[in-house]
Amino acid sequence: MAVFVLKRLFMMALTMLVASFLVFSLMEFTPGNVASKTLGPYATQAQKDILYEKLQLGDPLFVRYGRWLGVLSGVIADPLQDPELGLDFEDPRGDQYFGNFGYSSKYKLPVNDVLWPRLYNTLILAGIAFGIIVPLSLVFGVLSGMREGSILDRGLSYTGITLTSIPEFASAVILMSIFVVLLGWLPGVANMQNFEDWSWASQMTLPVTVLVLYDFGYVARMVRGSMVEVMTRPYIRTAILKGLPYRTVILKHALRNALIAPFTVILLQIPFLITGVVVTETIFGYPGFGKMLLESASFGDITMVEAATLVAVFIAVSTQLLGDIGYMYINPRIRFT
Amino acid sequence: MTDKTKEHAEMTETPTQQIGNPSAAGDSMINAEQPDRQGLTKLFYNFGLLRESPAAIIGLSIIVFWVLIAIFADLVTVYPPNVPDYEAFMKEPFMGAHWLGTDILGRDIWSRVAFGARTTLIVAPVAMLCAYTLGIIMGMLAGYYGGWVDNVISRVSDIILSFPLIILFIVIISVFGASAFNIIVAVTLAASPGIGRIVRGLTLDLRSLEYVSAAQIRGENGFYIMMVELLPNARGPLIVDACLRMGYTIITIGILGFLGLGLPPPDPDWGGMVANNIAMVNGGKPFMAIIPAVAISSLVIGFNLLADGLREISVRD
Numbered sequence: 001m002a003v004f005v006l007k008r009l010f011m012m013a014l015t016m017l018v019a020s021f022l023v024f025s026l027m028e029f030t031p032g033n034v035a036s037k038t039l040g041p042y043a044t045q046a047q048k049d050i051l052y053e054k055l056q057l058g059d060p061l062f063v064r065y066g067r068w069l070g071v072l073s074g075v076i077a078d079p080l081q082d083p084e085l086g087l088d089f090e091d092p093r094g095d096q097y098f099g100n101f102g103y104s105s106k107y108k109l110p111v112n113d114v115l116w117p118r119l120y121n122t123l124i125l126a127g128i129a130f131g132i133i134v135p136l137s138l139v140f141g142v143l144s145g146m147r148e149g150s151i152l153d154r155g156l157s158y159t160g161i162t163l164t165s166i167p168e169f170a171s172a173v174i175l176m177s178i179f180v181v182l183l184g185w186l187p188g189v190a191n192m193q194n195f196e197d198w199s200w201a202s203q204m205t206l207p208v209t210v211l212v213l214y215d216f217g218y219v220a221r222m223v224r225g226s227m228v229e230v231m232t233r234p235y236i237r238t239a240i241l242k243g244l245p246y247r248t249v250i251l252k253h254a255l256r257n258a259l260i261a262p263f264t265v266i267l268l269q270i271p272f273l274i275t276g277v278v279v280t281e282t283i284f285g286y287p288g289f290g291k292m293l294l295e296s297a298s299f300g301d302i303t304m305v306e307a308a309t310l311v312a313v314f315i316a317v318s319t320q321l322l323g324d325i326g327y328m329y330i331n332p333r334i335r336f337t
Numbered sequence: 338m339t340d341k342t343k344e345h346a347e348m349t350e351t352p353t354q355q356i357g358n359p360s361a362a363g364d365s366m367i368n369a370e371q372p373d374r375q376g377l378t379k380l381f382y383n384f385g386l387l388r389e390s391p392a393a394i395i396g397l398s399i400i401v402f403w404v405l406i407a408i409f410a411d412l413v414t415v416y417p418p419n420v421p422d423y424e425a426f427m428k429e430p431f432m433g434a435h436w437l438g439t440d441i442l443g444r445d446i447w448s449r450v451a452f453g454a455r456t457t458l459i460v461a462p463v464a465m466l467c468a469y470t471l472g473i474i475m476g477m478l479a480g481y482y483g484g485w486v487d488n489v490i491s492r493v494s495d496i497i498l499s500f501p502l503i504i505l506f507i508v509i510i511s512v513f514g515a516s517a518f519n520i521i522v523a524v525t526l527a528a529s530p531g532i533g534r535i536v537r538g539l540t541l542d543l544r545s546l547e548y549v550s551a552a553q554i555r556g557e558n559g560f561y562i563m564m565v566e567l568l569p570n571a572r573g574p575l576i577v578d579a580c581l582r583m584g585y586t587i588i589t590i591g592i593l594g595f596l597g598l599g600l601p602p603p604d605p606d607w608g609g610m611v612a613n614n615i616a617m618v619n620g621g622k623p624f625m626a627i628i629p630a631v632a633i634s635s636l637v638i639g640f641n642l643l644a645d646g647l648r649e650i651s652v653r654d
Contacts, residue, residue, distance in 0.1 A: 011495070014496075015495075015499055015500075019496070019500055023504075023508055026508050026509065026512050027508070029512045029513060157645075158392070161392075161638065161641045161645055162638055165584060165588075165634055165638040165640075166634040166638075167588045167591050167592060167595075167608075167633060167634065167637070169591065169592065169608065169611050169612070169630065170591075170630035170633055170634045173611055173615060173618060173623065173626045173627055173630045174627060174630060174631075176618050176623070177618055177623035177626075177627055180618070180619060181618060181619065181621055188618065188619040271501045271502070274501040274504075275502065275503040278503050278507075278596070279592055279595065279596070282595075282596060290503075293504065294507060294596060297507045297508055298511045298597075300511070300512075305508060312501045313499065313500060313501065313504075315501075316499050316500070316501050317499045320499060
């Protein structure tokens with residue numbers, strides 16, 4: 001068990017390292033360099049050249065990647081914060097500490113000051129959505145899997161297929177047309193400002209609904225599939241034949257076994273939720289992680305994109321690890337080596 | 338991990354071979370004598386099996402509809418897709434000359450939807466073809482040879498699969514610019530590890546069968562065995578997977594277009610059309626964004642219904 005977790009943690013660190021290097025080298029191809037992006041469009045070429053020299057941006061890729069890793073792990077000080085440069089970049093945490101993601105060239109703030117509040121907003125959005133998706137799809141999945149081929153099952157199946165087929169931006173447009181334009185019940189933006197016009201809850205409703213609609217169908221179908229499979233097992237037949245009430249058969253015998261497979265599926269849903277979050281946040285102007293990622297990637301803000309990549313990969317990989325460990329606990333037949 | 342992949346392989350393995358195998362599926366009355374169907378007859382027979390699933394028929398009809406629109410886009414439209422009509426800005430649908438209305442720039446929405454179908458139905462299949470080629474090669478090599486080849490391929494796949502794909506897409510496309518080629522590269526990179534994993538599982542199951550051993554004893558090389566013995570017998574689950582994946586690829590292309598990372602303007606793509614016109618939803622003219630949104634959703638529904646129907650038919654007996 002400990003070996004398994006250690007192995008996975010090692011893979012996780014490796015994945016994050018590979019991912020960050022991949023993104024770092026990809027960002028090489030964006031037009032402009034850190035110096036010109038930091039100084040903005042009004043700086044003279046001479047100023048840019050000076051900064052370019054001071055930051056040693058002419059060094060080979062590996063050296064600069066190593067330097068970025070050094071800044072991140074707190075081994076070396078962030079060169080951009082050097083008072084000699086006269087950039088007035090100041091991180092209240094100091095220029096040398098563990099977890100220093102550097103300075104964002106787009107937001108002109110320390111990455112840590114932008115990243116975490118944005119991530120917090122996204123966690124609220126995704127958390128609420130997740131909190132609705134899971135119970136909803138469990139209930140409907142189990143109900144339709146209980147009696148395969150019933151009208152409820154058929155109906156839910158096709159609803160599920162339809163819902164997973166409608167991309168977030170399409171469902172957002174349709175919902176906005178109905179609830180914002182036609183009925184005027186909800187706001188079309190969720191920028192988390194002007195709470196006097198629209199309450200927090202009313203701003204959150206549409207983004208959460210869009211996320212729930214897209215993921216609900218998929219998870220519910222997974223639960224259904226697993227439930228259908230369990231219902232054909234001999235021990236269910238035995239339980240029914242020995243005269244147990246149907247309720248008991250479902251709750252005590254079928255449910256526990258049916259929920260094993262969907263457990264991993266639900267946790268694997270989290271990386272998909274990240275994609276949905278990027279789209280949803282962009283549509284509704286929600287000040288979250290996804291919108292920030294898109295903005296900084298199109299600006300070519302390398303420090304920000306690197307930080308966002310590491311965080312996203314960390315979330316994705318750690319939920320997978322959690323999924324595998326949880327899977328092992330709820331399914332005693334599985335043992336990892 | 339291994340246990341889980343194995344289980345996954347088992348789950349996907351059930352429908353194996355039945356799609357292309359009339360004796361296993363289908364009408365027992367007709368099949369009483371197990372006639373030997375080959376070539377075109379077999380194709381038509383398998384096609385006839387679709388009748389058993391209304392979902393598959395509906396899905397297929399939607400797909401065929403859009404394919405026809407895409408092929409004959411020049412014939413079914415009156416106005417060119419990229420040229421503004423200066424006398425008709427933001428016209429409502431079903432009124433006047435433009436039957437689905439015009440967008441912010443006065444371009445005919447029906448023309449843009451039709452030509453958007455063409456772009457989508459070219460880019461998505463090409464991307465899928467590339468992803469499948471790469472994925473099948475990776476999965477076959479990993480599954481057939483095992484050992485270190487399997488280890489290397491599986492670890493690389495694990496890393497790519499644990500990457501939240503949207504980040505990969507955003508970075509690749511914002512760095513290299515938006516073009517059909519870059520979208521295809523991004524989709525191929527992102528989708529092939531998943532395909533590889535499925536093919537690997539199928540190959541592991543098939544590898545130990547007699548006809549593979551027979552080919553090995555006959556002295557056939559690995560390439561021949563993989564392409565001629567293994568691949569055709571793994572096609573059943575792969576066809577279902579391809580339908581599902583096609584739906585998701587279309588969604589992905591739509592999302593990229595919506596985020597401004599799709600095809601460069603002014604050429605129409607559905608996601609981009611939604612993005613261009615979404616501002617007007619709050620301005621009281623939602624139809625301009627709804628029409629392309631409905632178009633993309635219907636095409637994806639078509640592929641998902643077809644996939645569901647195919648799976649239903651293949652596991653029935």
